[in-house]
Amino acid sequence: MTREWADGQAILNWSWAGTAVFTVTAVAATIAPGWFEWPAVVVALLLFAGGMITMAWAFLVAVERSRTEAIGIGGLYFGAGSAPPE
Structure with a gap:
């Protein structure tokens, strides 16, 4: 596993790229639905599957x-306990 994947930066980069592509196809499908409807649907479904x-x-x-550390639901899904102390 590369350092980029280990610290989550690659996921953030792909997330921003996906958001940009989704925005472009969604706006294009809104302006010209006949031409861009299917590309917008495909992009949305690919992003959903990727997610x-x-x-x-x-x-x-x-x-x-979790085999070596105690992880609760709050910490797993909501990041509870991951913020630095004040």
Whole structure:
């Protein structure tokens, strides 16, 4: 695993790229639905599938980590306890 994937930067980069592509196709489909309707649907479905795969991967990483550390639902899904103390 590269450092970029380990610190989550790659996921953030892909997230921004996906948001940009989705925005472009959604706006294009709004302006000219006949031409861009199907590309917008395909992009939305691909982003949905990518999100499901990323969620499953993150969950499996958390399951593996939970064998050595105590992880609660709040910490797993909402980041509870991950903020620096004041």
